[in-house]
Amino acid sequence: MKFLYIAVVALLGLSAMPAVAAKDDKECEVCIKVVDTLKSQYTDLLAEKKGKAKLEVAELALEKMCSKFKNNPKEKKLCYFLEPMKKDAARQVTFGKDTLKICKDLTKKNPEFCSIRFPIKTEAGADYSKLRVKELKKILSERGVSCNGCVEKSDFVKKLQETEHMEL
DSSP states (O other): OHHHHHHHHHHHHHHHHHHHHTOOTTTTHHHHHHHHHHHHHHHHHHHHOSSSOHHHHHHHHHHHHHHHTTSOHHHHHHHHHHGGGHHHHHHHHHTTOOHHHHHHHHHHHOTTTTTOOOOOOOOTTOOGGGSOHHHHHHHHHHHTOOOTTOOSHHHHHHHHHHTGGGTO
């Protein structure tokens, strides 16, 4: 009877694991995009340069990819963090690892990898009252607006509606 109880508890615990893993849909979003770009760049260069070692080709792909991210501040920032760990990132790409797994491994060495996020896009007439105060503050800072005297959520929502023209 005790064994059956332990087995049921273990099965319930294991079934709850996937729900915990999918905590945030925007988790590592910039890293995932950059690593996917790196992988495609790597496969293209590997087809071109058949005689070179895979690690060298992956490092070359990383350098080439990062040189293209001049106008994208989030990707450029991630490339800044990738440069010192070029060999490690290139090695993981040559192994054919999953993109999210690569980002998680890089995050163990530098926690900035998964903390970089794309700006929140808002449409004209969006309902700001459904967002959290933290997200409202982030949108305001991305617009370059400070909200002096804003204490409550309604104050932030009002300021966002006033400055809506700045983003569009």
